[in-house]
Amino acid sequence: MLSKDEKNDLEEFSGRVIVEENFDRDNYSIKTISGLSAMKRAGIERVILDAKEGLALINGTNVMTAITALAIYDAKVLLKNATKIFTASLESLCGVSDAYYYKIHELRAQKSQVDIANQICEYFRGSHLIDSNIGEVQDSYSLRCFPQVVAPIKDTIEFASKIVENEANAITDNPLIIIEAERENKLFSGGNFHGEFIALVSDYMKIAIAELGNISERRIFKLSSHFINNGLPSMLSIDPGLQSGIMILQYTAASLVSENKVLAHPASIDSIPTSEDVEDHVSMGTIAARQFREILENVKKIIAIEYISACQALDLRLRANSDFVGQASEKVFGKETAKIYTKLRNAGVKFWDKDKVAYIDIEKTLELLKDEL
Numbered sequence: 001m002l003s004k005d006e007k008n009d010l011e012e013f014s015g016r017v018i019v020e021e022n023f024d025r026d027n028y029s030i031k032t033i034s035g036l037s038a039m040k041r042a043g044i045e046r047v048i049l050d051a052k053e054g055l056a057l058i059n060g061t062n063v064m065t066a067i068t069a070l071a072i073y074d075a076k077v078l079l080k081n082a083t084k085i086f087t088a089s090l091e092s093l094c095g096v097s098d099a100y101y102y103k104i105h106e107l108r109a110q111k112s113q114v115d116i117a118n119q120i121c122e123y124f125r126g127s128h129l130i131d132s133n134i135g136e137v138q139d140s141y142s143l144r145c146f147p148q149v150v151a152p153i154k155d156t157i158e159f160a161s162k163i164v165e166n167e168a169n170a171i172t173d174n175p176l177i178i179i180e181a182e183r184e185n186k187l188f189s190g191g192n193f194h195g196e197f198i199a200l201v202s203d204y205m206k207i208a209i210a211e212l213g214n215i216s217e218r219r220i221f222k223l224s225s226h227f228i229n230n231g232l233p234s235m236l237s238i239d240p241g242l243q244s245g246i247m248i249l250q251y252t253a254a255s256l257v258s259e260n261k262v263l264a265h266p267a268s269i270d271s272i273p274t275s276e277d278v279e280d281h282v283s284m285g286t287i288a289a290r291q292f293r294e295i296l297e298n299v300k301k302i303i304a305i306e307y308i309s310a311c312q313a314l315d316l317r318l319r320a321n322s323d324f325v326g327q328a329s330e331k332v333f334g335k336e337t338a339k340i341y342t343k344l345r346n347a348g349v350k351f352w353d354k355d356k357v358a359y360i361d362i363e364k365t366l367e368l369l370k371d372e373l
Contacts, residue, residue: 092313124334195285
């Protein structure tokens with residue numbers, strides 16, 4: 001049983017939770033209760049830590065490892081979705097298939113590049129839009145070089161996964177009690193708490209995922225510009241000038257890309273000495289992990305915007321070509337493109353025949369991207 005003083009300490013040190021907030025302009029006030037009381041109200045049991053468990057949680061790499069592990073899982077899902085959405089963009093821009101010819105990629109001898117190029121060919125199989133722009137020899141880099149850019153991103157994710165898996169199964173706190181040590185004092189002070197593995201991996205992932213957003217935004221821009229989108233209207237609007245089409249979507253993507261460039265600065269190259277210079281070099285791994293998560297969320301939004309834009313362009317292709325009028329999407333688009341096009345439309349993201357509030361469609365699209373399309 002806890003004493004009265006111990007109960008008071010629990011209340012005091014469990015933090016505060018806002019339960020009531022008055023936003024009256026002239027009389028703002030809030031009501032809080034202790035975190036412990038809030039947990040009781042919510043039916044959440046308090047975790048009772050045994051000896052050394054609290055130290056292990058705060059003096060190891062647990063938090064940064066957990067953040068990075070969850071972000072890597074989401075990055076794997078996003079990469080698969082981004083490849084399918086890229087293929088939709090490629091079709092909507094009447095891309096040239098030569099760039100995905102298997103021999104080109106085999107000559108590079110990078111397995112992940114070969115695999116991605118083969119996937120793309122499989123996704124657009126049966127498309128009436130691919131190679132339909134007669135006389136076009138090659139596409140811009142954001143289309144033509146997709147396998148060469150995304151393959152190293154895929155390899156980076158796989159590399160990071162192995163490091164994080166090792167870390168998640170490791171003993172990383174300090175000091176450690178090593179029973180089998182051949183001395184009477186079994187307590188050892190070491191440095192397994194240092195987060196350099198996770199810090200460097202998170203910084204590496206920041207760069208890789210930011211690149212996925214960079215090349216996606218270039219395709220969104222290409223789709224929006226009637227100078228380079230192979231015959232589509234300006235801003236993918238049916239009434240350019242009066243209706244702004246995807247203009248604000250492209251602005252949003254560009255803004256997120258610029259923000260990612262700042263966040264991608266490596267956290268691991270920084271270190272501030274603390275504890276009278278005993279802790280004179282630290283990893284900044286939790287900062288790197290949080291920035292990785294933030295970049296990932298930004299890139300999800302960029303990919304969602306490309307998804308909306310590509311499907312808008314596909315609809316415009318259907319409307320512009322008399323041979324396609326009245327045709328079902330699966331009769332015109334590649335098999336995977338038809339599938340994800342239908343999925344987006346069924347989710348309530350419809351053709352933009354006039355200006356609308358963009359964030360609503362972005363949020364609907366983000367829900368789809370939580371899982372593999």
